[in-house]
Amino acid sequence: MPDSSAATGLHAEAHNPALLHHFAEPQQQRDAASLGMWVFLATEVMFFGGLFCAYLIYRRLYFGDFAAASKTINMGLGATNTAVLICSSLTVVLAVWAAQTARRTLLITSLIITMLLGLVFLGIKGIEYREKFVEHHVPGASFSFDKVPIPGHPGQYADPHHAQLFFSLYFVMTGLHALHMIIGLGIFLWLLIMAWKGRFTPEWHTPVEIGGLYWHFVDIIWIYLFPLLYLIDRHP
Amino acid sequence: MSEHESAKSPLKGYFAVWIALLVGTGVTVYAATLDLAPYNAAVALGIATIKATLVTLFFMHVWHASEKLTKLVVIGALFFLLLLLGLTMTDFATRGWS
Numbered sequence: 450m451p452d453s454s455a456a457t458g459l460h461a462e463a464h465n466p467a468l469l470h471h472f473a474e475p476q477q478q479r480d481a482a483s484l485g486m487w488v489f490l491a492t493e494v495m496f497f498g499g500l501f502c503a504y505l506i507y508r509r510l511y512f513g514d515f516a517a518a519s520k521t522i523n524m525g526l527g528a529t530n531t532a533v534l535i536c537s538s539l540t541v542v543l544a545v546w547a548a549q550t551a552r553r554t555l556l557i558t559s560l561i562i563t564m565l566l567g568l569v570f571l572g573i574k575g576i577e578y579r580e581k582f583v584e585h586h587v588p589g590a591s592f593s594f595d596k597v598p599i600p601g602h603p604g605q606y607a608d609p610h611h612a613q614l615f616f617s618l619y620f621v622m623t624g625l626h627a628l629h630m631i632i633g634l635g636i637f638l639w640l641l642i643m644a645w646k647g648r649f650t651p652e653w654h655t656p657v658e659i660g661g662l663y664w665h666f667v668d669i670i671w672i673y674l675f676p677l678l679y680l681i682d683r684h685p
Numbered sequence: 686m687s688e689h690e691s692a693k694s695p696l697k698g699y700f701a702v703w704i705a706l707l708v709g710t711g712v713t714v715y716a717a718t719l720d721l722a723p724y725n726a727a728v729a730l731g732i733a734t735i736k737a738t739l740v741t742l743f744f745m746h747v748w749h750a751s752e753k754l755t756k757l758v759v760i761g762a763l764f765f766l767l768l769l770l771g772l773t774m775t776d777f778a779t780r781g782w783s
């Protein structure tokens with residue numbers, strides 16, 4: 450960090466205050482940071498990958514029940530949330546660009562808009578969850594999924610146990626994603642404070658860059674969650 | 686991004702990717718309402734993968750990454766994910782009892 454002891458003249462030679470002394474040049478410092486972030490994101494891929502794998506297995510086994518259950522979640526809200534996250538990804542990439550080019554106002558505005566979009570996402574998620582609680586579609590003692598027809602199979606009804614599996618996966622996957630969003634909001638609040646204090650320069654804005662990588666990753670997870678959970682068998 | 690790249694503004698590209706992602710979302714929703722028999726899932730996942738690739742390459746700057754190791758980590762993560770999904774699904778798809 451540029452404000453730490455590395456910059457306070459411990460080195461006798463002329464030293465770039467934005468450059469930690471174990472790096473040869475700013476480019477190498479940036480590459481090292483984003484490489485580290487990508488390794489972390491690789492572990493996140495495997496973390497979510499296990500859930501996607503469980504989802505694929507059960508979707509294959511109980512396709513009709515999953516389709517019936519998927520039809521009860523609100524596609525419009527899901528699609529809106531996808532658009533909200535895509536817009537937030539744009540503002541994140543604008544924030545990174547603003548940090549690279551020393552545009553303080555754009556940086557701060559982009560960070561604030563990103564956080565607002567993140568909050569809108571969580572709010573819409575909350576509305577969706579509320580619907581599920583009202584309809585007794587939350588797995589547990591009061592779960593109820595009686596006489597819900599299987600799409601494309603007239604006269605057949607979904608097995609409530611299999612539908613419960615779908616909703617378990619729905620809540621765990623979207624819940625874990627929402628948790629990532631909440632963590633992301635925390636990171637972006639910190640970025641906003643740092644940006645407000647003017648800590649980021651074109652030479653050193655590593656937190657904006659790797660915080661942005663995190664946000665985009667969470668967006669990518671949603672890009673897959675939306676069609677898998679909301680759009681299993683929607684045609685009339 | 687290296688210094689010489691910041692000379693030309695990447696903004697146009699960012700907005701183009703943003704539009705493409707929004708269009709992709711619209712197409713996914715529309716395609717889901719069509720009866721494509723067994724291809725609904727393939728179309729949905731195909732569009733999602735295109736969108737994810739756009740985000741990774743351009744928003745996450747992997748396309749312009751100066752460090753090849755970064756690209757290796759991205760490909761490595763993808764490879765192991767496909768190993769997990771691919772081997773599990775081939776197992777489940779070829780079991781007589783399932």
